[in-house]
Amino acid sequence: MILISSCLLGLKTRYDGEDNAHSLLMKYIHLGQYVPVCPEQLGGLSTPRLPAEITDGSGEDVLMGKRTVINIEGRDVTAEFIKGANDAKQIVNSFPITSAILKERSPSCGVHQIYNGEFNATLKKGKGVTAALLKEHHIPVHSEEELTDELLKKLLGLS
Numbered sequence: 001m002i003l004i005s006s007c008l009l010g011l012k013t014r015y016d017g018e019d020n021a022h023s024l025l026m027k028y029i030h031l032g033q034y035v036p037v038c039p040e041q042l043g044g045l046s047t048p049r050l051p052a053e054i055t056d057g058s059g060e061d062v063l064m065g066k067r068t069v070i071n072i073e074g075r076d077v078t079a080e081f082i083k084g085a086n087d088a089k090q091i092v093n094s095f096p097i098t099s100a101i102l103k104e105r106s107p108s109c110g111v112h113q114i115y116n117g118e119f120n121a122t123l124k125k126g127k128g129v130t131a132a133l134l135k136e137h138h139i140p141v142h143s144e145e146e147l148t149d150e151l152l153k154k155l156l157g158l159s
């Protein structure tokens, strides 16, 4: 089974109440091999919610207590992001999940890139909090942007 950012499966869990439905992932949804998870909802944040970014650091820094996650109005939502990451890990431990496909650029789910923490639409290299925690626990984590039909079939055990 594959843990997947729920917004990629068409669920309207995004901060703005929208989704990021991904056509390639949807092609195989009938197989029942996906476990959809939204770490920010698991962490107790509402939907819609204010956008948040990691301040001058990465998901790894947040997990080490060196950086915080702040929403655009300046509220510290670090605890919610860490709870969401831990809950996602608990879900991985509760199902036969062998990999994760997460939404790029999210402060929770970003795999290769996140925003720089200044709310000025500038990206930088780094992982979101949940992606960092799963990686730390040796779960192979992929961005939806690197998916190909071949890779997805491999992750699903179809090839």
Ligand code: SF4
Pocket: 004, 005, 006, 007, 008, 013, 014, 015, 037, 038, 039, 040, 041, 103, 106, 108, 109
């Ligand atoms: S936290 Fe992850 S799953 Fe939830 S809306 Fe953001 S990118 Fe999607």
